[in-house]
Amino acid sequence: MTRHRGGYALLSALVAVIVAVSAGIYAAADAGTARPDTFAAPPAPHNPAQPASTGVWATTWAAAPDGAEPGTETLGTAGRTVRNLVHTSVGGTGARVTLSNLYGTRPLTVTHATLAVAAADDSPAAAAGTLRRLTFGGATTVVVAPGGQAVSDTVAVALPADSDVLVSVYTPTSAGPVTFHRHARQTGFTADGEHTEDVTGTAFTAAGTHWRYLTALDVLGPEADGTLVALGDSITDGITATEGADRRWPDILAERLRAAAATGADVPRYGVANEGISGNQVLADGRERGGPSGLSRLDRDVLGRTNVKVVVIDLGVNDILRNRRLADPDAIVTGLRALVERAHARGVRAVGTTLTPFGGHRGYSGAREAVRQQVNAAIRDGGVFDAVVDFDKALRDPYDPRSLRPEYDSGDRLHPSDLGYRKLAEAIDLTDLKGSATAAL
Known part of the structure; x- marks a missing residue:
């Protein structure tokens, strides 16, 4: 790094203030929602249900709440059943879900909730014998305060890895x-009326490509030793991946971890939680889209996940592209260091990625490319993350390093194709995901 060294201490102080304020805000919003995450974990004090099995808790699927759904301000989903379809990264014999009312303005009353294995890909029908009624503190009804969340009791159900689940x-x-x-x-x-226990799925119609209320699915069992969280923007969110095919890079990473473990390789056994938000930045909250900054949401979306062992951080491109002025590379790197320091304080290993090319994108300029190169140089030099994955090298065109290689480009010169997402997952050395947090960087 060659620019703004004299202001580094001031930048560090400013980021520290931002982190403290943001953490306070989100900690208040999530107060009282901690969940057990240890071996053969007993239920939380408010949860009288007994564990469905022994083993280790891990998050098998997750999605960050990134806003309020347009058009729902008045009616919400009153009088309707929402059926979310999600995909597991690891399996288990017990399960629980997290429901969020983060952007609600009134209490969210849920009177019925169920979980089941899907009968087929992209189907609202439940596989025979798998539907389970969910309870919260022993009751079928739960009221979630505005800004809050609720974790269900554990239910006994066999959820296979690499399968679709209906909540x-x-x-x-x-x-x-x-x-x-x-x-x-x-x-x-969605379905009009109460249809949570409808196994046929005939009452349900397709209603968009959103996940509503549901933010996490945890499993208890012998397949995982903990959770890996992918914290990122649209490239982690997989905004251009083939719909319904689970081809985001965290999906492919989960696939690689399962395959390696099946061969007996000495690799970590993790559930993979995708906490990408399209438009997300390290430093700034999104005005309309993009969600709270990485610094603001780290506690909720990473450290708040179950039994998290490692976080893979892929953030910074939007800090460059969405800044009306020229972004300061030192400020971005300082923000990344702050994320790592907070992860380390909780014993979480932090793996970081370099920023991928965007030459030819409408937001590209030579000055912005220079900022990207400076951020990547700092990341590669060490002193930011416990280990580095070179996403830039994986996707860049060898004949034009400012741009994505054509076969890895979705067509917008910024987001990867399915092949590009696979290339990102393959760039990760699985052994880099092992181990504890570095004591000091």
């Missing part, structure tokens, strides 16, 4: 705006 929620009244994840790349379903 259905019925809300009789409106909580105001529906908390959702915009770019699910997966069809969601």
Whole structure:
């Protein structure tokens, strides 16, 4: 790094203030939502249900709540059943879900909720014998305060790895705006009336490619030793991956981890939680889209996940592209260091990626490319992350390093194709995901 060295101490101080304020805000919003994450974990004090099995808790799927669903401000999903379809990274014999009302303006009342293995890909039908009624503190009804979340009791159910799971929620009244994840790349379903226990799925119609209310699915069992969280922007969110095919790079990483473990290779056994938000930045909150900054949401979306062992951080491109002025590379790197320091404080290993090319994108300029190169140089030089994955090298065109290689480009000169997402996952050395956090960088 050659620019702005004299202001480094001031930048560090400013980021520290931002981190402290942001952490306070999100900690308050998530107060009282901690979940057990240890071996053969007993239920939380408010949860009288007994564990469904022994083993280790891990998050098998997750999605960050990134806003309020447009058009739901008045009616929400009152009188309707939402059936989310999600994909597991590891399996288990016990399960629980997390429901969020982060963007609701009134209490979210859920009177019925169920979980089931899907009968087929992209289908709202449940596989025979797998549907389970969900309870919360022993009751079928739960009321989630505005800005809050609720974790269900554990249910005994065999959830295979690499399978689709249905989580259905019925809300009789409106909580105001529906908390959702915009770019699910997966069809969601709704039905008029209460149909949470409908195994045929005939009452459900396709209703967009969003995940509503549901933010995590945890499993208890012998397949995983903990959770890997991917914290990133649209490239992690997989905004251009083939819909319904689970081809985002975290999906492919989960596939690689399962395959390597099956051969007996000495690799970590992790559930993979994709906490990407399209438009997300390290430093700044999104005005309309992009969600809270990485610094703001780290506690909720990473450290708040179950039994998290490692975080893979792929953030910074939007800090460059969405800054109306020229972004300061030192500020971005300082923000990344702050994320790592907070992860280390919780014993979480932090792996970072270099920023991928965007030559030819409408936001490209020579000055912005220079900022990207400076951030990548700092990341490669060490002193930021415990290990580095060179996403830039994996995707760049050898004949034009400012741009994506054509076969890895979705067509917009910024986001990868399915082949590009696979290339990113393959660039990760699985042994780099092992181990504890470095004591000091």
